[in-house]
Amino acid sequence: AKNFGIPLPDEAIKNAEFYKPVENSEEITYLKARREALGGQIPERKNSCAKLSPPPLTSFASLTNGSGTRTQSTTMSLVRILSILLRDKSLNKYIVPIVPDEARTFGLEALFKIAGIFSLQGQRYTPVDADTLVEYREAEDGQILQEGICETGALASFLAAGTAYSIHNLPMIPFYFFYSIFGFQRVGDMIWTCGDMLCRGFLIGGTAGRTTLNGEGIQHQDGHSQVVANTYPNLKSYDPAFAYELVVIVREGIRRMYELQENIFYYITAYNENYVMPALPGKNNIHNEILAGAYLLASTKSQKNSQLHLLGSGSIMQQVLEAQERMEAMGYQVSIWSITSYNELYREAEQCERENRLHPLKKARVPYVKKLFDKTSGVYVAVSDYMKALPNSIATWMPEHYTVLGTDGYGLSESRPELRDFFEINPDYICHAALVGLFRNGSINRKELQQQLATLDIDAEKTDPTLR
Template sequence: MIKVIWGSGWDSLLARDHRGVLQKRMEEAVDGDYQYLSVSPGDVQRELWVENNPELKALMNTLTDEEVRLIKRGGQDHKKINAAYHKALQAKGRPTVILIKSVKGYGLVKGQGRNTAHQKKQLSSEERLELAQACNIPLGTTAIEAAEFYRPTDDSPEMQYLKAHRENLGGYLPTRDVYCEALPPPPLSTFAEFFKGSERSVSTTMAVVRMLSVLMKDPGIGRYMVPIVPDEARTFGLDGLFREAGIYSPEGQRYTPVDGGSLLPYREAEDGQILQEGICETGAMASFLAAGTAYAVHGVPTIPFYMFYSIFGFQRVGDMIGACGDMMCRGFLLGGTAGRTTLNGEGLQHQDGHSQVVANTVPNLKSYDPAFAYELAIIVREGIRRMYQEQEHIFYYLTIYNENYPMPAVESPEQVEAGVLSGLYCYRRSELEQAEAKVHLFGSGSVLQQALQAQAYLAECNIAADVWSATSYNELYRDAMACERWNRLHPTAEPRVPYVQRCLDGEDGVFVAVSDYMKALPNSIAPWMPGRYIVLGTDGYGLSEARPELRAYFEIDPAHIAVAAMYALAQDGQIKFERVEEALARLGIDANKIDPAQQ
């Protein structure tokens, strides 16, 4: 570590400080002293340093008050900075950190070192003249008062230096030259088992882990796969990858793991492919960022899959996720154990009802909330195609769950692919032929199962309910907003129609969206809905309860979905409100219970 604290003006004094009294005094100075020194004249600074010490007084008397005032901090002394950087370059085999101390607002004369320095937005003519004089800027008074820039002549040493270095760097504008081979996605056949479905109940988390295992064996992309987990790999089922892929450790495994005799032991290896960072979300995100930008830094198209508790993603390392977007990172963020009511029994500490909402704040992040294994397969394959074959500057966030249910099959993935990727498609039509009324139920993630149960109840009431899988409200919203913008800027051209409107064109009835996230998520598409639209979500704090109780509490269970659908029909005059009252009583819903969003 190299510290650059004081400027060159102190060098002669420190050279004569044979007993180290000046250095001792410098080390005793606290931050408040440093700030006070930066706003004080030379005589006041001298007194602060001396503190009635005869040796210090003798040393300081070799400088005038003006010389004392003009001594710079290391951060404002280009010679010191250059020397520190030069020394850092000499270090071999280890990283070097340079800590530089500077003055806030340096150069503002009356503003430097003061608490108001960050609020200084405008300089008066007098302040500009003082600043120019202090910095020896060779401009006339009129030019200084007008805040003109000083430009040396083209033949000056400064301009020659700048031009030469700009040319060496490849030009005057920064460029990002990437030399990385395009990586085509695996064929659809690679994902065949996920399109076939599974009668055995599994979670989308288990489906993702199985998908990782398949992709890591793929001859085209297998060696570029980088699974990442901060902690609790077994919680997400990643222990199934330990034996075949191994956990990366530069020194290999130097101990016998406690589960060494089990079927899936903890295995570290020098050639391990999994990165496990311990209980450190920031460390794991740093690994994701490094792997996700390796295509640009090293020309290696590594594909990171970072799996974490979804509530510990945006809530804890949101700034780092934003940095991933800014650095054009690629890869898949997997928010595991997602959903406010799906991760049951762990209370508000773990129950995530907002990550999908926050995900929409990162412009180049594509966020999805898939319900089925085949939806995951379609999204992951398309993500690999767009990021690694088409070289798009995007990355993905997928929420995955720990609730088990049978995974349905899809005969022709191509038929649902556009809907899955765009954010909405009809999953199951009602089988009622002579229904009294029609409703459409939107669901996503694990909560889609609640919509399917509500469909069955509504059928008993002679109400036809089509169930739609809303894989991404954020994609629907962004597409609709992009269409509106284009139409606004091209008023005489043929208007563009948002996907959500095209998808629902010709669909009669009322619409109910149910989500394991805040109501703001499905409500984001409300302006483009073709009929009455009611949104159910999980606004409020989490609770430690079983799933059925949690979903009843947050009013997203089949009973509340059915009642919401019937209420929307009553509002449209298709059924009587008395039937809604009857359904409330029959389903055991307490109409006077506390609003979870207010508790």
Template sequence: GGAYTREHFWNSPELKAMVAHMSDEDIDLMQRGGHDTDKVYAAYRSAIKHTGQPTVILAKTVKGLGMGGSGQGQNTSHQQKKMDIDSLRTFRERFKIPVSDAQLESLDYIKPDENSPEIRYLHSRRQHLGGYLPARSRGSSKLDIPGLDKFSKLLESTGDREISTTMAFVRILSTLIREKSIKDRIVPIVPDEARTFGMEGLFRQLGIFAREGQKYQPEDSDSLMYYREDIKGQVLQEGINEAGAMSSWIAASTSYSTNELAMIPFYIYYSMFGFQRIGDLAWAAGDMQARGFLVGGTAGRTTLAGEGLQHQDGHSHLHASMIPNCVSYDPTFAYELAVIIQDGLRRMYQEEENIFYYITVMNENYAHPEMPKGAEKGILKGLYLFNKSAKDDGKTPTVQLMGSGTILNECIQAAQILESEFGVAANIWSATSFNELRRDGLDVSRWNMLNPKSKPRTSYVEQCLQDHNGPVIAATDYMKIYADSIREYVPSRYVVLGTDGFGRSDDRMQLRTHFEVNQHYIVVAALYALVDDGSLDAETVKKAIKMFNIDIKKPIPDRL
């Protein structure tokens, strides 16, 4: 207050004499430099005109100015949530705010008239600066997206040739950059090791963007697909900088609303170095209604052999599930990937939905079958019947094996063992997205709760499984809670296998044995579920454990 300022600021005989004619109230109303708009303006104007050296402006201020006893001059003013009525009255008088005592009690919001000098000034300054922020433009045009037929090669069987889903992704990308209608809108983004993902062909085809072009001779300049930088390059090679690469992706994925130019960014990276490292940025992307594709490469806890726990991702789909407008998939086969990406392009760039995609791909090679007839809907919904057992006759003990990513292949092998060694029928389901299945179930549950007199709706999971008897065994390369998220909607006994625990440096076979998600553990889980259902006796499970040489005393993997 004024008395304190007189005592501690005007603290010499000469200074005290200068304010001797002023009351304590007058002194309290004197503006410090940092609170005086004229002084602040004059300081900035002087600084702008000053040349030849940096300029520093020192502004004297009082913390919580005007808050009275509730916070003026107190460190606690930063945490102050409200002011008492006396402090509010002091604040009103200090700043001459036109509110009555009654309005102080109700804390009415006071806004100057639209034609007042203050409001006119604010509007004029904002117009001078180019308009209001934040602002979202709706001027971008819909894109001409190729149909699924453009990816026909990926819908066919690879025969004896084994490829990874990462290779399939690169083929899809190569197809898209040949499409005249969208080729200039494609933005491939790689933070590191493009060759790991088989993307070096894009170096020659599109070039790597460099603002000043190629300024050095790359080490691989004598190879066909050398590291070619170009001022017109289209690939963003960000170096080992996931935050920077994600920021570039956000800029491209929101370009439709900021520049009225829809771009199609594909950011591919080691999946472990995605959400876990840039989770805040991914959440911000959702908040900004980004549109584009995040592609988690070498995904899953057991697919990247020999690199240890720092690379082995078993939880990125859990992170993805936290972002409301992130649509995530864990496909196994090339045709699933093609269907998902084509439909994502349609939804984001034709229907203009404000969503973005997270898709996991692997570097594990295996043969890919032809797409089953009519599978498209199930692929997009998150679940479809990949293969119905010939032994499923209503009398034979039957299980439903459900898998995603590379672990679906373990389910396929487990089904063969169950049928040939134990006489159990095993139907195989490809679960491309447990997250989408859960969201569908939550929507149905909510509708049923709010419409109690209407005929209850049925979740997509229940629709798929209602005519298929026997326990359901789900196995993924992710933590058990991922597949467990649909438990509420599974109409029969449900057993989940997953990769809880830290990763370790070993080959794929050993890792899947360690985490207990390989074909043998799937068989044992299926047999035990049938024992619980009364369809088999426990001796069958004991026989399987002995057949597969399973060490029942080995450490529990999710404790390591």
């Protein structure tokens, strides 16, 4: 203290006491002036950022009108949504596509010509694909951020872009595409930082699903990111099956984050399995139902008359639809429910439980998921490419005879049919679960159960997937 000229008595120095300059000293005056210049004693986030609105629904007609006979994946549907946003005059300069590596894996090469890959030095070489229609293109004014094989770097870019609304008054809209298993599992702490710093944007878990990303085994097959996503309080997570669901979710995300300026961000899982995309249903309130987490997709006759209710999401919806055909061929009436977000259903139901507990004398608030199935009866089977814990999260509010099929266990390097048989989520196992449910609720007898189970390719003695 004496060496630095700090005016402390010898006894205070021996006791290692702190020194506080007097109130009108040069040091205190300087510190207070700096704190005032920084906005005062209490930190305050000031937001004077311009508001942005999503493009009209008509801009996405190529996706909401269905794909006809052409097949496509939800990953490619998202790339097409991004392409439309990059061409939108009011939004294009704010869109920030981010990928850590393998842009072509996610179909992002379609954006090379539109946006280009950002490089401070531009492109100083001729790429090996220079003679193709979608050649690799780097540019000083490129918009795509390709960070190499570095999830931490890509997440840092997402965080920088997603908080630019507060720091630089720029409403940047980042879309970070990555292998879904390499998100929460690898950089979960950085995603938590995004939530803590009120980051905005879209995290896209591409090549999602334990059985949909086939042939890559334990390292890549994700069956739990949606489960982990529910632990992030201001993260909205969705697992859509169809292109029109993606359009509704992305438009709402832009509206809430950049028009209403809400401090939330989104996680959307997308798959690389191709199938026909249907058109957006014309029924009333379909947009709100998609965003709430579930809606009735189809019924043999009506939901009221259905004996079976099959719940599907993501690419596994195709397995559910095939099971529906088989059960209808057996003479049963079936309703199909598209579950866009088990996490949204769970959170809203828990909010209702909390409100009812704190206000016991008021009329009880009924959770959306409970109202959804209020006028139905029969057997309910939920099927997911994620762990059973995900659809089981809403079990408290579902009717009885609710069965869950999921992908608990490690992945395998096999084909999709083999994987779905291994994890017991293919049409045979879906029909099996439905028939067992019908037997248990008394709708069919022992003989009918045995006869109908005999038509299914089921190995009842196979090893539990979680033990292999």
